[in-house]
Amino acid sequence: MGSASDFETMNHAIQILKSFGVAYETEIVSAHRTPDKLFSYAKTARERGLRVIIAGAGGAAHLPGMTAAMTTLPVIGVPVQSKALQGLDSLLSIVQMPGGIPVATVAIGAAGAKNAGLLAVSILALQEVELAIKLEAYRETQRDAVLATSLPEGGVES
Numbered sequence: 505m506g507s508a509s510d511f512e513t514m515n516h517a518i519q520i521l522k523s524f525g526v527a528y529e530t531e532i533v534s535a536h537r538t539p540d541k542l543f544s545y546a547k548t549a550r551e552r553g554l555r556v557i558i559a560g561a562g563g564a565a566h567l568p569g570m571t572a573a574m575t576t577l578p579v580i581g582v583p584v585q586s587k588a589l590q591g592l593d594s595l596l597s598i599v600q601m602p603g604g605i606p607v608a609t610v611a612i613g614a615a616g617a618k619n620a621g622l623l624a625v626s627i628l629a630l631q632e633v634e635l636a637i638k639l640e641a642y643r644e645t646q647r648d649a650v651l652a653t654s655l656p657e658g659g660v661e662s
């Protein structure tokens with residue numbers, strides 16, 4: 505993530521990875537504030553054994569795109585909600601990549617971070633059957649929760 509202030513959002517991705525038993529690391533890396541660290545982080549990511557990178561940033565969110573420019577690992581970009589423009593700036597900064605350097609961009613904020621975690625699990629599940637089975641179970645739990653939901657009979661007086 506670009507800043508410690510992104511943690512609350514990115515924690516939703518962390519919780520997904522934890523719940524699926526996926527090993528992960530968390531780092532604050534910024535294209536703007538720590539460009540040298542970003543260079544070495546992205547350039548050494550594959551050789552260090554990383555398989556997917558989730559990059560969350562807000563505002564002028566160059567982190568996911570610059571990371572993708574320096575690694576061929578899949579990069580998932582999470583637009584963190586900004587104060588000034590509610591994350592629209594983050595979303596557009598991340599999603600509008602030039603052809604040739606893809607960033608898989610998810611929705612703004614917590615739901616996006618959660619989905620980034622799930623997308624990373626799906627990518628890893630291509631080669632790990634156990635993760636694929638866990639993903640199936642996760643979907644079933646979600647489905648059952650929706651099917652068990654009941655609405656108040658006759659509505660609620662307002």
Ligand SMILES: Nc1c(C(=O)O)ncn1[C@@H]1O[C@H](COP(=O)(O)O)[C@@H](O)[C@H]1O
Pocket residue numbers: 505506507508509510533534535536537560561562563564565566567568584
């Ligand atoms: N967008 C970027 C990058 C980057 O793209 O490299 N580095 C930090 N930031 C973002 O600046 C916002 C405000 O950061 P501070 O709260 O630290 O001022 C954060 O959402 C961060 O992701």
